[in-house]
Amino acid sequence: MKTFTHINATSIADAGAKLTQYGSSAKLIAGGTDLIRLLKTRCLPDASLPQYIINLKTITPTLDYIKVDGTTLKIGALTRLHDIAFSTTVLGSWSSLSQAARVVSSWPIRQMGTIGGNICCQKQCWYYRSTWNKFQCVLNGGTGCPAVAGNHRYESVFGPTNGCYSxxxxxxxxxxxxxxxxxxxxxxxxxxxxxFDGFKITNLGAGEFVTEIDIPTPAAGSKQAFVKASERRAVDFASANCAILVTPGTGTITAARIVLGAVATVPYLSAEAATALIGKSISADTAAAAGAAAVSKASPISALNKYKVAMASGLVQRALLS
Ligand SMILES: Cc1cc2nc3c(=O)[nH]c(=O)nc-3n(C[C@H](O)[C@H](O)[C@H](O)COP(=O)(O)OP(=O)(O)OC[C@H]3O[C@@H](n4cnc5c(N)ncnc54)[C@H](O)[C@@H]3O)c2cc1C
Ligand code: SF4
Structure with missing residues (x-):
């Protein structure tokens, strides 16, 4: 049986130093909702199992906050999703973040899961997550991607990264x-x-971890929204989701950021959807055009994951018309 050495970090500097010292034999733990699942199922090859678990929660007060500094929202990496979901500060000018935090999984996961852990979660592909490392795909140290010939209903419709479609x-x-x-x-x-990286999840370097998320205040009059489609309303990861920021929300649009999630190996910022919107105002027709443009470069693996294309297009429309 594999045992892990648990180390309580005492400060940001201490966590960084320990992470640097132990390198790839260490993993950080925050709320543990993803990491514990990953370790318990033994889905990783033995060579990738950490020896040291560095607990960030012991420095919680330092990294658990939601505050506004000037015009920037600052959220500590250890802030729980539940606190973000119901923060009146977040609801004020960053309501789409609140909307997203509210629909992450279920109440217990939101109570434990942190924002830093959320954006650093490992891939959820069921081949990768199979117990005892049954499928040695390219992501967990083997070769090839069994999802391509197998069941890829949840995988990318915008191609792979390094051969991985998760x-x-x-x-x-x-x-x-x-x-x-x-x-x-x-x-x-x-x-x-x-x-974000489509294979390694993030571009964090050795000894590096997330300490804070900074979000500027959107321009006055802009429209933001987050919408999600999943198989079950609670608990499930998104089959597809969409976040938008359109400026201004009424009148002629001068800037638009349309982002699709759960359809590509990284969150997909659609330049095509932005182009379809700029110079127009939001209407059923422009929303439909933006939805179509957002998925114009999609290339599903087969009919099995093609539903994500229509779903993502529909979510763009729903977000714009919400
Ligand atoms: C049943 C279930 C359903 C779920 N459904 C959803 C869903 O619908 N939507 C969704 O978005 N998520 C979902 N999740 C994932 C959940 O949101 C995350 O598990 C949670 O936010 C992770 O936070 P955590 O603090 O528990 O991370 P942990 O499990 O502690 O860590 C997750 C990963 O991030 C790394 N990490 C943690 N903190 C940091 C940091 N500060 N800097 C760098 N790396 C760090 C860890 O090393 C680990 O690799 C689900 C999880 C479960 C178990
Ligand atoms: S998509 Fe393929 S390579 Fe990626 S995790 Fe799943 S099985 Fe592995």
């Missing part, structure tokens, strides 16, 4: 792109569109 399914990530967030780490920062 989507980024998290609900918070598309909102961060739509709202042009910055992901702050113990070593620097990333704009949200540079943070």
């Amino acid at each position: 989507v980024n399914p998290n609900d918070i990530s598309p909102v961060l792109l739509a709202l042009s967030a910055t992901i702050v780490t113990n070593k620097g920062s990333y704009t949200a569109d540079k943070f």
